[in-house]
Amino acid sequence: MLSVVAVVLAALACVLGGLALRRTTPRAGGEGVDALPEDVHGLRQEVAALKAENRDALRHLSVVRYDAFGDVGGHLSWSLAVLDDAGHGVVLTSIHGRSEARTYAKSVAGWTCEQQLSPEEDEAIEHARP
Template sequence: MDIVSQYIDEIILLLGLLAIILLIWNITISFKLKNLKKRFLRFSRGGSVNNLEQMIENFSSDMDEIKEIIAQNRKQLHLILEKLTNIKGQVGIIRYNAFGEQGNDLSFSIAILDEKKNGIVITSIYNRGESNTYAKPIEAGESRYQLSKEEILAIERATK
């Protein structure tokens, strides 16, 4: 007992310091717990722990709907791209003088094709008193009708 009474002031001082350290630690943990609670409430949008499971189920259901919408969008995009390749969008035109020295370059051949080289070639042959127009179907860059050199050139320009 002699030793305890001799160091009683130091022991009280150490216990006081320990109490202050524990108080600071307790306050720090309280603030951290309060911040964690705020973050949890923000995450759960004000709901409780019981609602968290329901929220996860709702998120899962929403993800399934989003996946289905994405699959539908992919199908629609595929159809659009397929239709787009069939649009007659490639054009080639040649103007020329069909009868040599008579007249000007008023005759023409125009090819309108899609990406698969399907479409039509239209030729208009101009002569002083008359003008004749011809249309020939094109499949895979070829026609079942005989093509003139100008029509072939118009098809080549459309496919470049």
Template sequence: MNIADYLGITLDYAVIAIAVLMLLVLILIIVMIVNVVQMKKLKKNYRIFMDGKDAKTLEDTLIKRLDQVDTLLAANDENAKNIERLFANMKFAFQKVGLVKYDAFHEMGGKLSFSLALLNETNDGFIINAMHSREGCYTYIKEIVDGNSIIVLADEEQEALDMAMKSNSEE
């Protein structure tokens, strides 16, 4: 008695079943070869990654890098606070300048007299007026609050004030 008779199938079905099983075995062999190749690549990459390092030194390196990140984050926060403080202080610094040179007494020549306006962000500051004559140089200062002076300004002083108020308005 042969195997086909024992299993109760005809020879044609037995050949087909054996062919299907052989095909299945071939597919499994191909899948196994692909897995072996991928595993070798993975092992090679792992060896490269771990080359010269043991798990302890790798852990130390990671801890060191994380500490550096924490330090950088703290420094970044400190820098942000410093920048805010600088911008707050800049409001009070003189940012706007206007300078007009003129000849105060028309007999001197050379435009040795000047009006200098210095203003902060809110147009508060002062105007220095220096008038040069043959007898000497006379200096006056006038306070500016919100772009205006309580004391009447001379033409040159008003021109310097206007120049200062326009000097930062283009930004």
């Protein structure tokens, strides 16, 4: 007897839930549908503004580690490319030797550099390209 009452109450809850859902779901020509395009248009404008703002962000990164000299191991030398969407940015290189380390910076514009790049720097730029 108790299980029959539980089944009837569950069925009643499902019916009432369905009716409540139908009342809150916007219909064609309803107020909810008219408000949606304006909200979507505003969101699209915000997304476009964020994309435009991020174009100049240095967000394409790549690191290439290597041995610059045959007598020094451990891949302690590295080249790091930090670029934006248009390929503008910088390549930083640190050459690690047995007694010293040297660091170089070369500017990059349009995925190319006016200065001669090492193969590792070229590789870092290519890996950073989306």
